[in-house]
Amino acid sequence: MTWEDQRLMDGSLSPDFSGPTANAGSAKPSPASPRWLEVPFTGDMFEAFRHELPAKLDHHAHAMVGKLMGGFSPISVMGSYLDWGTHLLFSPGKQMQVAFKAADKVRRLTAYAQQLTASNATDGLCIEPLAQDRRFRDESWQTWPFNVIHQHFLLTQQFWHNVITGVPGVRPQHEALADFLTRQALDTMSPSNAFFLNPEVLQRTMEERGENLLRGVLYFWDDTFRQLSGRRPAGHEAFTVGENLAATPGEVVYRNHLIELIQYAPTTEEVRLEPILILPAWIMKYYILDLSAENSLVRYLTGQGFTVFMVSWRNPGAGERDIGFDSYLEDGALAALRAVNEAVPEADVHLAGYCLGGTLAAVAAGYLSKREKTGLASLTLLAAQVDFEGAGELSLFISDSQLTFLEDLMEEQGYLDKQQMGGAFQMLRSNDLIWSRGMRHYWLGERRPPNDLMAWNADGTRMPARMHAEYLRRLYLDNELAHGRFDALGQSISLSDIDAPIFAVSTTKDHVAPWPSVYKIHILSDTDVTFVLTSGGHNAGIVSKPGHAGRTFRIRTTPHDAKFQTPEAWEAETEEQDGSWWLAWTAWLEKRSGDPVLGRQPRLVEIAGNDLTQTEKAPGSYVFQL
Template sequence: MCQADRKASLEESTDRLMRASLARLTFGLSPAAVILTYVDWLTSVAMSPGKQATLTRKALDKQIRLAIWASQSALDAKAAPCIEPLPQDRRFRDPAWRRFPYNLIYQSFLLQQQWWCNATTGLAGLSPHHEQALEFGARQLLDMVSPANFPLTNPRVLDKTLATGGANLIKGTEQFLDDWQRQLLGQGPAGAEQFVPGQAVAVTPGKVIYRNDLIELIQYAPSTDQVHPEPVLIVPAWIMKYYILDLSPDNSLVRYLVGKGHTVFMISWRNPSGEDRDLGLDDYRRLGIVDSLTVIEAVCPGVPVHGVGYCLGGTLLAITGASLARDGDHRLASMTLFAAQTDFSEAGELMLFIDDKQLSFLEDTMWAQGVLDTKQMAGAFQLLRSNDLIWSRLVNEYLLGEHRPLIDLMAWNADATRMPYRMHSEYLRQLFLDNDLAEGRFKVAGRPVTVSDIRVPIFAVGTEWDHVAPWRSTYKIHLLADTHELTFLLTSGGHNVGIVCPPIDTRCHYRMATVTEGDAYVDPETWLFRTPEHAGSWWPAWQGWLAAHSGAAQTPPSMGSTDYPALDDAPGRYVLMD
C-alpha cells in the first residue's frame, strides 16, 4: 500500500471510530438522518399554509370537544368518551380511568396523540420514508410522556399505593435495582437460571452429529417405530438461539414433529464474536445449510429433505433453495418459511431504521465492534412495541410492584446472540435496503438467483401481529414463487408467540389456503376476507401437509453415520456459549 493509500485509510478509520463513538451516545440513531427528517417535515409544514390552517382548526375542535365532553361527564359519569383508544392500546382499559380527573387526563392525552398523528402525516412533498419516521418518532415521544407512566396521573398506581401503604413502590424499587444490577453485570433477567438449555428447555433427546466453525447439526432421536423417509431440516434465525423451536416439552415444535414420525435435524448457530467480523451471508449459506444437507444425505441417503426456515433462517433457506434449483440440485423436497420475508419492499417499521445514512452509521458501529451487540438489537425491537415491552413493564413492575414470573419463551428472548459485521451489513443493504432477492440481483457464487426458480411445494406462515416480518410482507411470496403449489397460513399472535403455538393452546386460530399453477393472484386483503378462520393450533395442519408430501413410513435411520458419528448429546455446546 502506497503512502497516500495508507493516509486515506487512516483518515477513514478515524472518521469511522468517531461515528462509532457517537453512536453509543445516540443509541445507534444517525443524527444526520434524524436532522434531515425533521428539516424535511419542518420545510413541508412551512410551505403548506392550508395544512397549518387545518392543524389549527383541528386543535381548536379538539379543545371544544374535550370541554363539551367534560361538562357532560360531570353530569353523567357514564357519558361515552369523546375519543376511544386504538384497539391495541391497553393503557386506559381499567375502570379507574373513568374517574375524575383521570378521565380528563387520558382523554386530553388521546386527543393530543391524534393531533400529532395529523401533524406528521398527509404533507405534500414529504417523502414517505420521512413521514413514517416522523409519525413513529412522535408516537415514541408521546408514549414516553403518557399519563399511564407516572404515579400521580395513573389512578391504578395511586389506588394500589393507598391500599398497600406504599409497599408496591418499595417492591418496585427493589425490582428496579435488581434489574439494574443484572444489566450492569451482564446477567439474564431474574428467573432465567431456571431455563438452562439441556435442563428445562431444549431437552428433546438427540445427538450433535456435525460441527464446524459456525454450526452444530443436531439429529433428534426417533420416538416412533416408523418414520417418514424424508427428513426435516430446521434453519432457525441466528439472531437468537435455536431452542425457541424446542422450548419446554409441552411447547416444543421439535418434540411434536418427532412424535408424529418425522426425522428432525436442527442447525444450532455459534454465537459470533468480534473475531468473526468477516463472516458473510454466503458463509452462513455454505457452512450452515449446504453443509447440513451434505451431512443429512449421508444419514438419509437417496431422499430429499423438507427444508424449514424461521425468520432470517427462512430468508437464507429461500436463497439456498433458489441457488440449488438454479444449479439443478434436487435435495429439497419442500420448503416451509416461518415468518420469513423474501420481498422487503413492505418490511414494516423496521424499515424506519434503514436508509443510506442510518446504515452507514450502523456499519461504523459494527465495524468498530466487529459485531452488532445484543443490546443494540434488543433496543430496536423493543421500540417497535414500546407500549408492551418498555412502558407497560415500567408501570407493572416498578410502579405497581407486580412482577410477572419468567416463562420459557421470555427466558429464550433474553438469550440473544450477536451479528457479524459483514453478514449484517450485507443483509441490511442487499435484502432490506436494495431488495436484491425480490428483484433478481442477489448473487450466489457470482450469479443471480431468483425465488421463481424454486419448483418444490412451498408452505409459508405469517403471523397477524408480527412487528418483525409483517404478514402482508411474507404474503408477497405469492408474487415471487413460480412453484406448482403454494400454501399460505396466517396464524394469530406475533413473530414468536404465533410460531410457538402448540396444540394445547386453545387461544390460537389460523387461516390457510393453497394456490396451484394457473390460479389467479389474490391480494392479501381479499385473501383475508375469503379464507375461513379455524380455531386451535396451526401445527397439526402443517404437519398434515408435511405428511402428505412425504413417503410411506419406514424404519428410522441411524443416529449419525460412519462419516458423521455422534459428537455430543443435544443441545450441544454452541447453544451454551455466551
C-alpha cells in the first residue's frame, strides 16, 4: 500500500487532493475527472478498509456517546432497567408485595396528616431520614404543610427502593445500579430543591426581602463564568500551593518523566533511622497529605522525628496516553524506592500509600517480596483497597459495557479529564455536593469560605488512558489482585508473600473505599496486620490532625496466625478511642524503627534516570501542571 493510499484511507488526505498520484508520476490529473479516481483502489486497500472501518465506526460512536453521557454507558443503564422490568413483569408475588407497600405508605401518611390536623402535633414522624440525609434537619420542616411534604417525599423514596430491590432473578449489579439511578432521579425532585416547597428558603426570602435571591443569582453567574473560563472557584484565591498549601520545607531530589520525589527538611536534631516514603493517589494532586500547616501529615511526621519522602505525580496529557500500570510501578513506586534507598542506604523504608497510591504500594511490596531483600520495614495502607469486590457504589459504573464506552472516550482524548472523573464522585454524594450546595448558594444566598481540603479537591488531575483502563478493568472489574491473577512487570503478584508488618487505615463514612472492603487485607495477607477504623470520610478521615474535635478511632493488631474475624465482629470487639489515629501510627512506626541518627538534610539523589542536576525547592514543578 502506498503512502498516499494509507493517507487516503485514514482520512488524513482528502479524496480530491491535487498533486501526483501513486502511478501518475508528476503529471497533474485532468480537471474534467474526479480527483479520487486518480488514486488506484488496490486489493490491500479494500481489505484494510473492510476490516478497519467497522472498528473505527464503533470507536468513534462510543467516544461521541461517552462525551454526551459524561463517560457513562447508556446501554449499561438500559440493561439494568430492562433486567429489573422484565423480571418484575413475571413476578406476581413481588407485584402484590409492592401494592401492599404502597397501601401501607398511603395509610401512614394519611394518619400522620390527620393527627396534625386534629392536634397540630404527632407522636413522631412517619419515616425518619437516613443518618446521612441532612436536607430536612431544620426545624422549619416540622411546620405545616412542610412536614407532610417532606414525609411524603421520603415515603416515596422508600417505596421506589422497595419496588426496585428484591425482584427475584435480577442480577445484583443491575439491581444496585437501577436503585442508585432511581434515587438520583428522585433526589432531583426533592422539595428541598424547590423554592416554594422549601421553608428555609421562603423564610429567608421574607426576612431579607429577596436579597438572598439576588446574591444567589450573582453567585450563580460568577460560578458559571469561573467554570467556563477555567478559573478557580470563588474563595480559593486564599490558598496558594507553595505558600499556605504544600508548604512544608523540602527539596525535589529526584525527577523522571512520571514523578518528582520530595525530601522534606528535618525539624528535629535527631531523626528515626528508617525513612518514610509516601505514595499519594495520582487521581488528585499529592498535597492532600501536606495541606495547611495545621493539617499537614508531612509536617506532623517531620515534627515527630521522621525523615519523610513524598512522590508528586505528573499531570498527564494526551502525549502520555500509553503510560500503563507497569510504568506507574516501575517509574513511580520502584523508582522512588530506589532513590530513597540511595539517599538513605543504611536503613529499610517505611512505605505508605494513600487511596490508589496504597494499592500501588501493596503491588510494589508484593513485587519486592520475590527478592531476598525487599528493603521495606513496614507497609501502611491509607484508605486503600486490594480487593475490589465490595468497592461501594463506585463499582456500579464498572462493567464491560461501561468500560467499553469509557476506553473509547479516553482513547480519543488520550486521558480521562478531571471534570469527567469528578462528576462520578459527585454523583456518589449528590445530596451534599450538588443539591444541598446549590440550595445554600443560590436560594439562601450563602457562600461559605472554602477550607484547605476544599481547595485541594478543586485542584484535579487527568488520568492516562492506558493506565486508567488497565486499573479499572484488571483491578475493579476482574479483581485480579485479590484472585492471585495480577501480573506486573512480568511477575505474578501475591499479597500473601508480603512479610513486612501492615498498618491499614479505613474510615467509617468512606464512599470510595468502604471500610469492610479495606478490611479484606486480613484475608489476603499473611503477616501481622494492625487495622484502624477512624471516624470521617475518605479524605477528612485521613486528614485527622491531633486535637480535631470529635475524632475517634478503633485499633487492633491481628497476628498473622490468628483466626479470621468478620468486620462486624472486629468492630464489636474493638474499643473506640477519642483522638487522632496519627498518634497511634507514629507510635507503631517508632516500635519498628532503629536508634535515632542525626537529622538528614535533603540532597540530590545521584542515580541513573534522575533528570535533575541540582535540587529544586518543594513543592517542585509537577504540582503546578494544569
